[in-house]
Amino acid sequence: MEIDFREITAYQRYKLMASLIVPRPIALVTTINEGGTVNAAPFSMFNMLGEEPPIVMLSINRRDDDSLKDTAANILRSREYVVHLTDEAMTARMHVCGDRLPPSESELTHAGLTPVASSLVAPPRIAEAPVAFECTLWETLETPSRHIFIGRVERMHARDELIDTEQWRVRLQNYFPVGRFGASFYVDTRNRFSLERAGGQPTVSTAVDEM
Numbered sequence: 001m002e003i004d005f006r007e008i009t010a011y012q013r014y015k016l017m018a019s020l021i022v023p024r025p026i027a028l029v030t031t032i033n034e035g036g037t038v039n040a041a042p043f044s045m046f047n048m049l050g051e052e053p054p055i056v057m058l059s060i061n062r063r064d065d066d067s068l069k070d071t072a073a074n075i076l077r078s079r080e081y082v083v084h085l086t087d088e089a090m091t092a093r094m095h096v097c098g099d100r101l102p103p104s105e106s107e108l109t110h111a112g113l114t115p116v117a118s119s120l121v122a123p124p125r126i127a128e129a130p131v132a133f134e135c136t137l138w139e140t141l142e143t144p145s146r147h148i149f150i151g152r153v154e155r156m157h158a159r160d161e162l163i164d165t166e167q168w169r170v171r172l173q174n175y176f177p178v179g180r181f182g183a184s185f186y187v188d189t190r191n192r193f194s195l196e197r198a199g200g201q202p203t204v205s206t207a208v209d210e211m
Helices: 010-020 070-078 088-096 107-111
Strands: 027-032 038-043 046-051 054-061 080-085 131-142 146-158 194-198 201-205
Touching: 027 054, 027 070, 038 054, 038 070, 038 107, 054 131, 070 080, 070 131, 070 146, 080 146, 088 107
Parallel strands: none
Antiparallel strands: 027 038, 027 080, 046 054, 054 146, 080 131, 131 146, 194 201
């Protein structure tokens, strides 16, 4: 099968790409609106782009009427936001943050999540999240359908048991993030394996400890 992307609609391209380029990590992003309300919203068009500088990418589509979503408008105005990674324990509450609420109502309250003051940026981080990256806006790209935010990570917060700061390793045995699959499906990360070469041939090992 061969599909010419120039001959199908943007929605058709989205459906194919979003269901094939998977699993994708989920960014649960907190920002503050003009009235001071904390906004929280999940996005799966998200990933790490580099370590020097430490930057992450967040792609946010416009609404059907071409207006900006709250997160995009808040980032463009304040240039600050916090990106959280989602694990199994908070998946349902992350999903609830995708509900559309009035601007004066916080998704954190709606989802039963706890805001905690950040160290360097105004938007709070979420206490229940295993990892939080305090970000400042580094660069913005704009396409006909999206704003793409390149954020510089200024500070990271993580659960105590996740990071070995002597060897700078993540204790993967304590980390169970979820990812976005096609349509409304999510995946967990419990079925893990590593690949090693023995005698020139790859071998599979199911023992995963630290990375």
